[in-house]
Amino acid sequence: MNKLTHAESRTEHDYVGDVAIPVDKLYGVNTVRGVDNLTVSPLGIAHYPEFRTAFAQCKWAAALANCDNDGLSAQQCDAIVAACQEVIAGRFDDSLIVDLLEGSGGTSTNMNFNEVIANRAQQHLGHAAGSYEVIHPNDHVNRSQSTNDVYPAALKIATHAMLGPLISEVQQLAAHLDGKATEFADVLHLGRTCLQDAQPMRLGQLFGGYASLARRLAEELAAVRDKLRTLPLGGTAIGTGFGAPAGYRSAVYLHLSRVVGVEYVAPSNPFDAMQNLDVFARVSGELRTCAASLAKIASDLTVLSSGPVGGLGELRLPEAQAGSSIMPGKVNPVLPMAMIQLSFAVIGNDVAVAQAVQYGELEINHFEPVVASRVFDSIMLLTNGIQRFTQKCVAGITVDVEKNEQHLMNSMAVATALVPRLGYARVSKLARQSVAEGRPLLTILEESGLLTKADALAAIQTASHPVFDVKPGTTGQR
Incomplete structure (x- = not known):
């Protein structure tokens, strides 16, 4: 066996006790254990590039701060x-091999980064990996740090980075929904409540509501993302x-902000920052809300496009793929279905995050x-899922104008629009007659001489274009 000696080059393996280190890898004994x-x-700790990057950025900034305070030579x-x-x-992803879900409270993760960075730094200075003659994982790479402040700092930096693309995807979805709202602005549509006929509206109004929701979801994600800029770095254990010199804390934030390109700040209370992960409960909560809200839209699309013969058939979704291995010609709404299924996973992830936040103990949350693992998974699922939902489904939605109008005109929803002219009691009686006889209400109105079809349509047009006397977002008070 090769024993790890001062400056020996690695041959086939190096050994520390009975622990073998492959010659072409840069990790050490703590990583192996x-x-x-x-x-x-x-999934290993290099699976999400943003996390790997964030950890290395913390080590980079720490090295510069330690050098500023004479803790490291230039x-x-x-x-x-x-x-x-x-x-x-990404050059050494094959040496970042600790499980992302490891149970050491992050120590194994931190040491995997410390060892890889130390061994590579050794090589840069002409020394063998594993000798730690000039650069030691703990004494130099981890100087002025603890797993307890570096891991949550890297977690926040990585989450902040990953949320950027997700927010962009939600904004793109909002833009496409806005486009559909404009496209369908004049299509008469039967509004439904409790899956029953309700009131006349425009199909564009339905999609305008969806667009407004998506914009709000993006805004809330951006707001919680901003809360991730406060880090526990510098609190050490x-x-x-x-264990850190007096000038280290201010220096490490200055360097980190320059390295990452985002202004990160120290907490007002470092003990709070070390003890609590409540910001991740908020982040995960917004991810859950985003997933659940978009699943509602996806569910609506499956209902409105149902059929094509035995359902509503008011919308036509892009035909993505065959829907059955036994029923020829069947096409399922797979993209909305995927969005709904994705929401189940994100909601489950949120439960795990809530439990983890709750069970932190005393000075840290381990x-x-x-x-x-769960927050990264939720962000990845939403980012990828929303992109496909937007591009492959929402962008290609078309409408059956005739079927929308037919469903409205044949429904009792027309009755609501006629109440101002004929009165509730009279319209209610006529509506019950319509149901009992299985005939459209408009037909009965024309036969009774109470209202021409043209007059009824005019009333419906008015009802589907409401006039608000209060500007949205105001109280109406002067």
Whole structure:
């Protein structure tokens, strides 16, 4: 066996005790033990590039801050920074092998990054990986840090980065829904409540409501994203900052903001920042709300496009693929269905996050890995799912104008529009007659001489174009 000695080059394997380190890998003994003890899922810590990048950015900023405070030499700092840049570029993903869902409270994750960065920095300075002659994982890469402040800081930075594309996708969905609202602005439509005929409206109004919801969802996601800019970095183990020099904290935030390109700030109370993950309950809650709200839209689309013969058939969704292996010609609303199914997963993830936030203990929350795993999963599902839902479904929706108008004209919803002219009691009696005889209300009105079809249509047109005497978003008070 090769024992890890000072500056030996690795041959086939290096060994620390009985732990083998492959020659072409940059991790160390702490990583191997973390993998052996805590691998429970198929995803490693490099699976989400944003998380890998965020961790390396924290180490990069820490190296610069330590150099500013004489904790590292310029040579050591430069080597660590160079290694961090290569980690960010994805060069050593095959050495970042700890399970994302590891149960060490993040220590195995932190040490995996420390060892890879230290070993690569060693190589930059002409020393063998594993010797740690000049760059040590704990003494240098992890200097002025603890898992307890670096992991949640990296988690916030990664989540902030991942939310950007998601917000953009929700905004794109809102834009497409706005386009459909304009396209369908003049299509008469039967509004329904409790799946029963209700009132006349325009199909464009329905889609305008969807667009408004999507814009609001994007705004709420952006608002909670901004809360992620406060980090616990600099608190070290429990918030005291013990183990870091006096000037480190201010320096690390300055460098981190420059490295990431986002202005991150220190918390007003470092102990609160170390103890609590409530911001992730809020983030996950907004992800859940987004998923559930868009699932409602998707569900509406499946109902309105149902048929094509035995359902409503008022909308036509793009035909994405065959819907059955046994029923020829059947086409299912697979894209809305996928959006609804996705919401189940995101809602389940939110329950896990809520549990993890609740069960932090005393000075830290050591369940951050499950928060990372579930929040990242929700963001990925929503980002990918909304993109496909928008491009492959919403963008291609068309309408059957004749069927929309037919359903409206044959329904009792017409009665609501006639109440101002004929009175509630009279219209109610006529509506019951319509149901009993199975004939359209408009036909009965014409036969009775109470109202011509043209007059009834005019009333419906008025009812489907409401006039609000209060500007939206105001109280109406002067």
